[in-house]
Amino acid sequence: MSNLIFPFTDEHRMIRDTARDFAREKIAPIAAEFDESGEFPHETIKKMGEMGFMGIEVPEEYGGAGMDTLSYVLAEEEIAKVDAAHGVIMSVNNSLYCTGILKFGTEEQKKKYVPPVASGKAIGAYSLTEPMSGSDAGTMKSRAVRDGDSYILNGRKSWVTSGPVAEYIVVFMMTNPELHHRGVTAFLVEAGTPGFSRGKKEPKLGIRASATSELLFEDCRVPVTNRLGEEGEGFKIAMTVLDSGRIGIAAQALGIAEAAYEASVEYAREREAFGQKIGQFQGIGFKLADMKTHIEATRLLTYNAALAKQRAKTTGERFTVEAAMAKLFASETSMFVTHAAVQIHGGMGYSKELPIERYFRDAKITEIYEGTSEIQRLVIARSELGLK
Numbered sequence: 001m002s003n004l005i006f007p008f009t010d011e012h013r014m015i016r017d018t019a020r021d022f023a024r025e026k027i028a029p030i031a032a033e034f035d036e037s038g039e040f041p042h043e044t045i046k047k048m049g050e051m052g053f054m055g056i057e058v059p060e061e062y063g064g065a066g067m068d069t070l071s072y073v074l075a076e077e078e079i080a081k082v083d084a085a086h087g088v089i090m091s092v093n094n095s096l097y098c099t100g101i102l103k104f105g106t107e108e109q110k111k112k113y114v115p116p117v118a119s120g121k122a123i124g125a126y127s128l129t130e131p132m133s134g135s136d137a138g139t140m141k142s143r144a145v146r147d148g149d150s151y152i153l154n155g156r157k158s159w160v161t162s163g164p165v166a167e168y169i170v171v172f173m174m175t176n177p178e179l180h181h182r183g184v185t186a187f188l189v190e191a192g193t194p195g196f197s198r199g200k201k202e203p204k205l206g207i208r209a210s211a212t213s214e215l216l217f218e219d220c221r222v223p224v225t226n227r228l229g230e231e232g233e234g235f236k237i238a239m240t241v242l243d244s245g246r247i248g249i250a251a252q253a254l255g256i257a258e259a260a261y262e263a264s265v266e267y268a269r270e271r272e273a274f275g276q277k278i279g280q281f282q283g284i285g286f287k288l289a290d291m292k293t294h295i296e297a298t299r300l301l302t303y304n305a306a307l308a309k310q311r312a313k314t315t316g317e318r319f320t321v322e323a324a325m326a327k328l329f330a331s332e333t334s335m336f337v338t339h340a341a342v343q344i345h346g347g348m349g350y351s352k353e354l355p356i357e358r359y360f361r362d363a364k365i366t367e368i369y370e371g372t373s374e375i376q377r378l379v380i381a382r383s384e385l386g387l388k
């Protein structure tokens, strides 16, 4: 349990407890099996949609639960604490897909494309990365060319979370290569559109139940009405959406770390060596103390970023740095804590009989996607130095 004294509302407690109960009852029994098979957990994700977890911050008029950012973070944390793969599917639907359409979409786009995903009836995806452009997204090769009332999309996108199952995709393509990142435009693509197909599925180290794949666009024609924002506004949209996404990933990393920590405390209380509980060895006790302190610091940064985003909804202020600091610290804490948890469990930490090795594998991705730790440091340093 957290030591945090935080002014939660009844609504916050309610969503946290509901998510916790659901994760323990419905996800915990299947998490290891889906991690092993790498299958997408359609059934539990559908149930999460029915419970309102797929569009927590989305206004009710667009099919969401109409709650605040802290509610989203608390639910994401509880789901990821039991299974990080369910956590990332949830966070992409909530943050990476819905956020951009709600902020930059037309009323028609919001009405058509948000409700199916916010209600969990369909899965959404966000497709920025390409084989040759990740951190440096402005160098993307995919092209969208205007042709009358349509755009023709061509290119290969990679590493798309939920790519194999998504019905709706926000995709970023270059419309004016000479302008580099200022020449990127965002589009809404429906999976059945001719010229759209799904490429190779990625075999992964962790979050294995979250399907990841390439997406291919071959003369894929989308109407101009499916352009999200203006031409050339795509990079701004992509980065604005990532500010929200990073708060979700911070919550995911926090959940993974908490799970690994709680299991470690329990094990240190039970396991004996040299005639005493291993928790009585200072070497183990100090590890637990550091794990706990990092987790509580992560919690503060993550909840603070959630409050900063919530405030931004009325003031319009940026929360880029709050989100970057939360994501950076949370992901590194998640790696630190899960690494220590494997050590505390000794051989059992390495065994598939316990979820500790899964937590360790799952934690690593939080340092990579939605901007690597190096990119978060760049974002924070540039802001502190007043650089563009």
Ligand SMILES: Cc1cc2nc3c(=O)[nH]c(=O)nc-3n(C[C@H](O)[C@H](O)[C@H](O)COP(=O)(O)OP(=O)(O)OC[C@H]3O[C@@H](n4cnc5c(N)ncnc54)[C@H](O)[C@@H]3O)c2cc1C
Pocket (backbone or CB within 6 Å): 092, 126, 127, 128, 129, 132, 133, 134, 135, 136, 158, 159, 160, 161, 162, 204, 212, 365, 368, 369, 370, 371, 372, 373, 374, 375, 378
């Ligand atoms: C499981 C998974 C799911 C993903 N889901 C999605 C998704 O849904 N949608 C999507 O668009 N993308 C997704 N991604 C892509 C992810 O966001 C990128 O992998 C990530 O941004 C890093 O890009 P890259 O892999 O090309 O690495 P690179 O950009 O090639 O980086 C390689 C290394 O160089 C470092 N580096 C790069 N630039 C700098 C710099 N300026 N200073 C210091 N170090 C630097 C990086 O930090 C990294 O350590 C996913 C990736 C994975 C693995």
